[in-house]
Amino acid sequence: MKPPCYIGLNQARQVLAEMGVELNERQMKRAAEKDASGKRKLPFFVDPIEGKLKIEKGTLVRIYREAQIEAERSVKE
Numbered sequence: 001m002k003p004p005c006y007i008g009l010n011q012a013r014q015v016l017a018e019m020g021v022e023l024n025e026r027q028m029k030r031a032a033e034k035d036a037s038g039k040r041k042l043p044f045f046v047d048p049i050e051g052k053l054k055i056e057k058g059t060l061v062r063i064y065r066e067a068q069i070e071a072e073r074s075v076k077e
Helices: 009-018 025-032 057-073
Strands: 053-056
Touching: 009 025, 009 057, 053 057
Parallel strands: none
Antiparallel strands: none
């Protein structure tokens, strides 16, 4: 099993860009910010040592893959 790889906002943007999802800094920041109910669009967390937002790289990729799979399932044949 691979160890987790935690990445910050800019690295997350790069990972998504490599997948063809181009987001600007503001869009990425909004996905990481908590909304009025305290929920984030993506599961970023505050690194307890650095105090910066981080996300596990594999989780980020998995979320997009699952969204794609769900979209493919919902297509009428």
